[in-house]
Amino acid sequence: MPFDLIEPETVDEALAVLSEGDETTRPISGGSGLALMMKYGFFQPTKLVSLRRIARDLSAIRALPDGGLQIGATATLRDVEDSPDVETQAPMLHESLKRLATIRLRNVAQIGGAIAHGAPQMDLPPVLLALNAQVQARSRRGERWIPAENVFLGYYHTAIEPDELVTQARIPQLGDHRGTYRKVTARSVDDWPLLGIAVLAQFEGGSIKTVTAAVGAISDHAQLLPTVEASLTGSEPSARDIRSVAEDAADTLDYKEGGMASPAYQRRLVATNLRLALESVIGDIERQE
Ligand SMILES: Cc1cc2nc3c(=O)[nH]c(=O)nc-3n(C[C@H](O)[C@H](O)[C@H](O)COP(=O)(O)OP(=O)(O)OC[C@H]3O[C@@H](n4cnc5c(N)ncnc54)[C@H](O)[C@@H]3O)c2cc1C
Incomplete structure (x- = not known):
């Protein structure tokens, strides 16, 4: 036309x-x-x-x-x-x-x-x-x-x-910060994301000031994971805390049938990649375990 x-x-x-x-x-x-x-x-x-x-x-x-x-x-x-x-x-x-x-x-x-x-x-x-x-x-x-x-x-x-x-x-000015983006693809590395997870941690005086996490490709639009920010802001998390924050945040999402991965697999992808992303940005905070 x-x-x-x-x-x-x-x-x-x-x-x-x-x-x-x-x-x-x-x-x-x-x-x-x-x-x-x-x-x-x-x-x-x-x-x-x-x-x-x-x-x-x-x-x-x-x-x-x-x-x-x-x-x-x-x-x-x-x-x-x-x-x-x-x-x-x-x-x-x-x-x-x-x-x-x-x-x-x-x-x-x-x-x-x-x-x-x-x-x-x-x-x-x-x-x-x-x-x-x-x-x-x-x-x-x-x-x-x-x-x-x-x-x-x-x-x-x-x-x-x-x-x-x-x-x-x-x-905005990010100051003392560390960020990471983890992309999971189903076919080739240059494919569209099956999952995208972005995590940004900002620090003040060596402590965590805020941690912001967002997820894309799981639902019909990208969204923040507010429980991550609520749980980690101002904290000194252990490895166990980070794992539990990632698991809890993965539970807040609504996974749909019919895509390239089952809801259970998508949830596991989110929990695992969010944990890895969090570890990479706040991982050198002293572990208490
Ligand atoms: C083969 C292929 C692979 C891809 N793989 C990925 C991938 O791995 N990851 C990924 O994120 N994306 C991927 N994409 C999508 C790609 O990122 C988008 O197509 C691209 O970002 C759109 O930008 P564009 O400038 O080409 O927009 P256009 O195609 O020109 O426009 C896209 C939409 O935005 C509107 N628009 C454009 N500019 C403006 C403006 N300034 N203000 C308001 N509205 C505007 C248009 O009206 C239209 O609705 C892929 C696309 C293709 C074709």
């Missing part, structure tokens, strides 16, 4: 087209997700709003004076992976990107698309949740900041409204 390809020269022009009220008008950035949905007939656009000509205005990746990190929406995943600022300030994001599909995909897909796509089996949503990222969305109605925990809502469903463009993501 034919559709119109609009190539705005400015962000305002793009927002004007998106504000026309037609829900089958969509922005297209790298096209890696959208093209597949169109090819298989899941989505038929009337208009695609290409971000190609405005990409240069929205692609900056930089360390901010407040110690945070800004990542422009049209930066490719490869740009983000290669950024020295990202590698220094948010090494967990850098590491997670190295395992996201292939270099070919990362050269094309953009951060804005990776946020707005909303597919359940994606790598970045749990990472952005654990990093406590904020997402900026702009429309003709104005500009708003959305905490990552309120962005990923359901199956291909995000908080980004049809008239909005994701314009950037920000990661």
Whole structure:
């Protein structure tokens, strides 16, 4: 089916087209997700709003004076992976990107698309949740900041409204921290995740200040594991405590039949990988067993 390809020269022009009220008008950035949905007939656009000509205005990746990190929406995943600022300030994001599909995909897909796509089996949503990222969305109605925990809502469903463009993501200053992303794949290493677990621990004076954990690919959207934070913040956990926190957190999730792994196997994957992730970030806290 034919559709119109609009190539705005400015962000305002793009927002004007998106504000026309037609829900089958969509922005297209790298096209890696959208093209597949169109090819298989899941989505038929009337208009695609290409971000190609405005990409240069929205692609900056930089360390901010407040110690945070800004990542422009049209930066490719490869740009983000290669950024020295990202590698220094948010090494967990850098590491997670190295395992996201292939270099070919990362050269094309953009951060804005990776946020707005909303597919359940994606790598970045749990990472952005654990990093406590904020997402900026702009429309003709104005500009708003959305905490990552309120962005990923359901199956291909995000908080980004049809008239909005994701314009950037920000990661706050992390201070003394350690983070890890564990990805389990069913077929090849560059496959979509069967499970993604991101854990970030922040320290103060050598003690655990907070521990944030998030899981992706288990349900229809990535989610935080609040019991991990509640149990470990300000604590000095033993190896046994870590194991029990991981088991308890795995029990809070709702596992579905019908995927590539049974509910019991998915639960075991979560408990084991969460324990390993926690051990790797807070493992040198003195064990009391
Ligand atoms: C072969 C293959 C393998 C993959 N493997 C993985 C994997 O292992 N892990 C993983 O996480 N992902 C994987 N993906 C998914 C990939 O990460 C997404 O397709 C990609 O991130 C989407 O980015 P894009 O720039 O191509 O978005 P597009 O395809 O252009 O757009 C995707 C969606 O986001 C919207 N959109 C795009 N940009 C914006 C914006 N700035 N503001 C608002 N809305 C916007 C579009 O309208 C569309 O709804 C894979 C995809 C393919 C094709």
